[in-house]
Amino acid sequence: xxxxxxxxxxxxxxxxxxxxxxxxxxxxxxxxxxxxxxxxxxxxxxxxxxxxxxxxxxxxxxxxxxxxxxxxxxxxxxxxxxxxxxxxxxxxxxxxxxxxxxxxxxxxxxxxxxxxxxxxxxxxxxxxxxxxxxxxxxxxxxxxxxxxxxxxxxxxxxxxxxxxxxxxxxxx
Amino acid sequence: xxxxxxxxxxxxxxxxxxxxxxxxxxxxxxxxxxxxxxxxxxxxxxxxxxxxxxxxxxxxxxxxxxxxxxxxxxxxxxxxxxxxxxxxxxxxxxxxxxxxxxxxxxxxxxxxxxxxxxxxxxxxxxxxxxxxxxxxxxxxxxxxxxxxxxxxxxxxxxxxxxxxxxxxxxxxxxxxxxxxxxxxxxxxxxxxxxxxxxxxxxxxxxxxxxxxxxxxxxxxxxxxxxxxxxxxxxxxxxxxxxxxxxxxxxxxxxxxxxxxxxxxxxxxxxxxxxxxxxxxxxxxxxxxxxxxxxxxxxxxxxxxxxxxxxxxxxxxxxxxxxxxxxxxxxxxxxxxxxxxxxxxxxxxxxxxxxxxxxxxxxxxxxxxxxxxxxxxxxxxx
Numbered sequence: 001x002x003x004x005x006x007x008x009x010x011x012x013x014x015x016x017x018x019x020x021x022x023x024x025x026x027x028x029x030x031x032x033x034x035x036x037x038x039x040x041x042x043x044x045x046x047x048x049x050x051x052x053x054x055x056x057x058x059x060x061x062x063x064x065x066x067x068x069x070x071x072x073x074x075x076x077x078x079x080x081x082x083x084x085x086x087x088x089x090x091x092x093x094x095x096x097x098x099x100x101x102x103x104x105x106x107x108x109x110x111x112x113x114x115x116x117x118x119x120x121x122x123x124x125x126x127x128x129x130x131x132x133x134x135x136x137x138x139x140x141x142x143x144x145x146x147x148x149x150x151x152x153x154x155x156x157x158x159x160x161x162x163x164x165x166x167x168x169x170x171x172x
Numbered sequence: 173x174x175x176x177x178x179x180x181x182x183x184x185x186x187x188x189x190x191x192x193x194x195x196x197x198x199x200x201x202x203x204x205x206x207x208x209x210x211x212x213x214x215x216x217x218x219x220x221x222x223x224x225x226x227x228x229x230x231x232x233x234x235x236x237x238x239x240x241x242x243x244x245x246x247x248x249x250x251x252x253x254x255x256x257x258x259x260x261x262x263x264x265x266x267x268x269x270x271x272x273x274x275x276x277x278x279x280x281x282x283x284x285x286x287x288x289x290x291x292x293x294x295x296x297x298x299x300x301x302x303x304x305x306x307x308x309x310x311x312x313x314x315x316x317x318x319x320x321x322x323x324x325x326x327x328x329x330x331x332x333x334x335x336x337x338x339x340x341x342x343x344x345x346x347x348x349x350x351x352x353x354x355x356x357x358x359x360x361x362x363x364x365x366x367x368x369x370x371x372x373x374x375x376x377x378x379x380x381x382x383x384x385x386x387x388x389x390x391x392x393x394x395x396x397x398x399x400x401x402x403x404x405x406x407x408x409x410x411x412x413x414x415x416x417x418x419x420x421x422x423x424x425x426x427x428x429x430x431x432x433x434x435x436x437x438x439x440x441x442x443x444x445x446x447x448x449x450x451x452x453x454x455x456x457x458x459x460x461x462x463x464x465x466x467x468x469x470x471x472x473x474x475x476x477x478x479x480x481x482x483x484x485x486x487x488x489x490x491x492x493x494x495x496x497x498x499x500x501x502x503x504x505x506x507x508x509x510x511x512x513x514x515x516x517x518x519x520x521x522x523x524x525x526x527x528x529x530x531x532x533x534x535x536x537x538x539x540x541x542x543x544x545x546x547x548x549x550x551x552x553x
Contacts, residue, residue, distance in 0.1 A: 015480065020545060038509050064547065070491075
C-alpha cells in the first residue's frame with residue numbers, strides 16, 4: 001500500500017488518531033505552521049495538578065490540516081504527554097517522537113514531526129502568558145522562531161495571510 | 173481509480189508481444205533471417221502506429237518513453253535550429269518532462285515563454301500568436317492534461333504555428349487511445365505518444381517527426397531509428413504498442429461513451445460532498461479523468477485513507493511531492509496553495525466498473541468527513 005513507507009506506529013495513529021478535537025476554555029492553545037509544505041496544527045491543553053501539587057497536562061487535544069506524518073505525530077505526541085507534568089512534557093523533543101515511530105521517517109518528512117512539538121510549546125507559551133506566569137526562556141525562543149515561520153509562510157504564500165488572520169480572528 | 177498514472181497490459185497485447193521476447197528475439201540491425209524477422213515486425217508496428225496517427229508526411233521514431241520523446245523533441249529542435257533562434261514557448265501546465273527540458277535549455281542559453289491557462293486549464297490560442305517572435309523555434313502545448321484532463325485547442329494553436337512558420341510539438345501521451353490523435357488535424361510538427369497509458373507495455377514511447385523538421389538526436393551510436401535514436405530497438409515493446417493502439421482505436425467510441433457515463437456518475441456523487449470542487453474543464457475533458465479539491469483537508473492523507481479502503485488515487489498536494497511543491501497545474505489554473513493541498517485525481521479505465529464507482533462515491537464522503545473532524549478548519553478557512 002501507498003503508506004508502506006511509514007512505520008506501523010505512524011499508520012496506527014493515522015488510522016485511529018487519539019485526542020482529536022478542541023478543548024473549550026482550554027488553558028493554552030498553540031498553533032504551528034509548516035514553512036516547507038503549508039501544514040497547520042493546533043494544540044489545546046488543560047492544566048491540572050497531581051497529588052504532589054505539580055502542574056500536569058490534565059487533557060490535551062489537537063487539530064491538524066496536513067499529511068499522514070503530521071496527523072500521526074500530533075496523535076502520538078498527545079498520547080506521550082497526557083498526564084505528564086509540564087516539566088516532563090517540555091523535555092520531549094522531536095527526536096523522541098521519531099524514535100517512538102520505530103522506522104526512520106523519509107528525510108523529506110522530517111519537518112512534519114517538528115510541527116507537533118512546536119504546537120505543544122506554543123500552547124505552553126499561551127498558558128504561561130495568560131496565567132501571568134514567567135515564560136521560560138526556551139519557550140520564548142521557540143515562540144519567536146515559530147511566529148517567524150508563520151510570518152514567512154505569509155510572506156511566501158500570500159494566501160496563508162488570510163488563512164492566519166481568520167484563524168486569529170477565530171481565537172479572539 | 174488511477175489509470176492515468178499507468179495501466180495494466182491488456183492480455184491481448186501481452187500475447188502479441190510474447191514471441192518477440194523469446195523465439196523471435198532478433199536484432200533489427202542483423203542481416204540474417206532472425207534479424208530481418210524482427211525488422212519486419214518493427215516496421216509493421218511503425219506502420220500501424222503511423223496510420224492511426226495519420227502520420228503520412230513524416231516518420232514515427234520509437235523511444236524508451238514519452239519522457240524521452242519529449243526531451244528529444246525540445247532539445248533536438250532547439251539545438252538543430254540554433255542559427256534560426258533561441259526562443260521556445262511552452263504551456264505552464266505541461267508534464268514535468270517538458271517543463272524540465274525547457275528549463276534545462278534555458279540554462280543552456282535559450283529563452284523561454286510560459287503560456288498561461290484559464291481557470292479550466294485552457295491555453296488561449298491567441299496567446300500563442302502573441303508569444304511567437306522572429307527567433308521562436310518551437311511551441312509545445314500538450315494535447316490533454318494528465319492531471320485535470322483538459323483538452324487543449326490544438327487545431328487552432330497548430331494553425332497559428334503553421335502560419336508563423338514555427339514547429340509545433342504536442343505531448344499526446346495521455347490522450348492517445350482515449351480521443352482521436354491526428355497529426356494532420358492539429359498541424360503537429362512533432363507529437364509524443366507512449367504505450368503504458370493505453371494498456372501497452374512500459375518502456376516504449378514514440379515521437380512523430382514531420383518531414384522537414386530539423387532535429388538533432390539525443391542518442392548517438394548504431395544509427396537505429398533513422399539515425400535519430402541509436403539503441404537496439406525494443407521490438408517486443410513496439411509490437412505491443414501497435415497492438416495496444418489497435419485495440420484502443422477499435423474500442424474508442426464505445427469505451428469513451430462508457431467512461432464518460434461512469435465519470436459523470438462519479439462526479440455527481442463526489443460533488444455532493446460539501447465544499448468539494450471540480451478541477452479542469454467541465455466538457456472539454458478526457459472521459460477518464462475527474463480531478464477535485466476538497467476544502468480544509470490535505471490530499472496525501474486523503475489518498476492514504478482511500479488506499480486503506482482499497483481505492484488507488486493520486487493527489488497534487490505538496491505533501492505528496494518530492495519537492496514539497498503543490499502541483500504546478502493546479503496553481504496554474506488559479507488554485508491557492510491550501511486548495512491544491514486538498515486535491516484528488518480519480519481516473520477511470522478499461523476495467524473500471526459501475527460497482528467500483530459506486531463504492532468510491534460511498535466511501536469518499538466518509539473519508540473526507542473523518543479528515544475534516546481532525547482539521548482545525550471547520551466549514552471555513
